[in-house]
Amino acid sequence: MVKLREVDEEKLSRLKGETGLPEAILRFLLLRGIEDKEEIRVFLFPTRRDFYPSALLPDIGPAIERIKKAIRDKERILIWGHEDVDGITATVLLESVLKDLRAEVFHFIPKKHEFKYGIYPPKVFSTEEWEGVRLLIAVDCGTTNHSEVKELKSKGIETIIIDHHEAVKDLPEAVAVINPKINKSLYPFRELAGVGVVFKFSSALIEEFLGAKIEEWTEAKPCALPLAYLGTISDRVPLIQENRIIAREGARDLKKKQVIPAWQMMSNLEEINGMLSLLSAIEGQTACDFFLTKSEEVAREIFDRMVERQEGLKKEMEEAFLLAESVKSIFPGLVVVKSLFLPLRSLSYIANRFKERYSLPVIVMGKKENDLWVAECRGTKEIDLLDLLQESAPLFLDWGGHKKACGFSIKEENLEEFMKRAREYAEREFLPKIKEMTSNQEEVIFVDGILTLSEIPKEVFLLPPFGEGNPPPLFFSPDTEVKEEWRQDLFREEASRIIPGKRYDLLWTVEEKGIKIKSFLPREE
Structure with missing residues (x-):
């Protein structure tokens, strides 16, 4: 049975009168919380003028003034990044912008699990070539680094934090x-993703120093939005509001002629997932060098290395996944994987795949060294993993992240107690929510709208990009006579099962490249 998802019919009627848009499109928008004419315009026709004022970001004034001082006094600035695509692109964008403003700036991205999460002061103090740094800017990390910021301050190094992770207690004593x-x-x-916050901060810097608005700056610097686009998609943030603008405009700018060698090579890749896969195959420090170098020879050498390592990484991830399958434990409301032999860089990959496979929250743990373990955690809809970690916070060396994607490190002596608490918490808090979400499900297919396949409104093709917060729609076309020319274009691998001229009930969706039939059922003669 097919049913329309319910929307507020009064709002639907009002918007039909105000916009003239097809009912199926308005249903799609209402189901995503878009309820007035202006919100609809921004969703369907976003422009760079639709970004919120960057000046509304907290602490942006003190940060700009401190950077002004650093540039004026020729202080060395260290950007401390995070080794994922979001952190890499945030680091590259901020360094590039600061260099445009003639700052003396360089970056460092620690290898994942090399240190505790976020800033690590001993590395700053012990690296001889970093002597003289008086300002550290942490991107895509730092919100939970209270003692670390205090330690840096005691040595005369001030900190600016540009981040998007949840703040679980009071803020660090940063500038x-x-x-x-x-x-x-x-x-x-x-x-916003981490790179999204950096993008907005950078636009404020440019306006303060050069007087250029965000649309002027991004036209003059064609790599800015593509960097924000890559990091935003990789971090799986909801593709709504400003993230949607970044994705739409970033994809558009990625197709423009780029002068930086790295972008010339990346723009030849057809799919963004191909770009993200390549960047995940190499260390963060090297990935930053790839984007920042002006040497075509250096960029080509790094690019070829990424391609070569990508194949090896695929094999390593699949072997790690099979190992994880063999040692997993499924508890009420929680899946746990713990192994001495899992490569640490496979933990995120395994956690994401297990979440999709089992539709349960997942904790994946691997041993780093001696008695130290690290973990990646992934949550499902309506599940807040940070609450689980908060309850066991005294057991961790460090922890943090998002409600549905977070991590921690822990000494081996505390593992058994943590596992006990995690199992109890999951059964008490997660299991009832999971049961509620899966109970009383009827054999019903809910659709966003009913549309005639032969007269698809042009607005359908304005609905991408899709992702969290904006899932692909499911439309229903009942009693539809299938034309011969539709077979290969719409039915693809199922084309041989379709009889032109016969009538079908069709369920279909929209992809970046067009329409895709999800299922079809012949009408009874």
């Missing part, structure tokens, strides 16, 4: 904490 998720933030959109 500025620019994070739309902190309590004092008045910023209208809290779901």
Whole structure:
């Protein structure tokens, strides 16, 4: 049985009168919380003028003033990044912008699990060539680094934090904490990726120093939005509001002629997932060098190395996944994987795949060294993993992240107690929610709208990009006579099962490249 998803019929009627848009399109928008004419315009026809004012970000004034001082006094600035694509692109974008402003700046991205998560002061103090650094800017990390910021300050190094992770307690004593998720933030959109926050901060810097608005700056610097686009997609943030603008405009700018060698090579890849897969195959420090170098020879050497390592990484990840399958434990409301032999860089990959396979929250743990273990955690809809970690916080060396993607490190002596607490918490808090979400499910297919396949409104093709917060639609076309020319274009591998001229009930969706039939059922003669 096919049923329309329910929407507020009064709002639907009002919007039909105000916009003239087809009912199926308006249903799609209402189901995603888009309820007025202006919101609809921004969703379907976003422009660079639709970004919120960057000045609304918390602590942006003190951060700009401190950077002004650093540039004026020729202080060395260290950007401390995070080794994922979001952290890499955030680091590259900020360094590139600061160099445009004539700052003396360089970057460092620690290897994943090399140190504790976030800033690690002993590395700053012990690296001889970093002597003279008086300002450290942490990107895509830092919100939970209280003692680390204090330690840096005691040695005369000030800190600016540009981040998007959840703040689980009071903020560090930094010059500025620019994070739309902190309590004092008045910023209208809290779901930016790390690179999204850096992008907005960079636009504020450019406006302060050069007087250029965001649309002028991004036209003059064609790599800015593509960097924000890559990091935003990789971090799986909701593709709504500003993230949607970044994705739409970034994809558009990626197709423009780029002068940086790395972008010339990356733009030849047809799919963004291909770009993300390549970047995941190499260390973060090298990936930054790839984007920042002006040497075509250096960029080509790194690019070829990424391609070569990508194949080896695929094999390693699949072997790690099979190992994880053999040692997993499924508890009420929680899947746990713990193994001495899992490569640490496979933990995120395994956690994501297990979440999809079992539709349960997942904790994947691997041993780093001696008595130290590290973990990646992934949550499902309506499940807040940070609450679980908060309850066991005294057992961890460090922890943090998002509600549905987080991690921690822990000494072996505390593992058994943590596992006990995690199992109890999951059974008490997660299991009832999971049961509620899966109970009383009827054999019903819910659709976003009913449309005639032969007269698809042009607005359907304005609905991508899709992702969290904007899932692909499911439309229903009942009693549809299938034309011969549709077979290969729409039915693809199922084309041989379709009889032209016969009538079918069709379920279909929209992809970046067009329409895709999801299922079809012949009508009874």
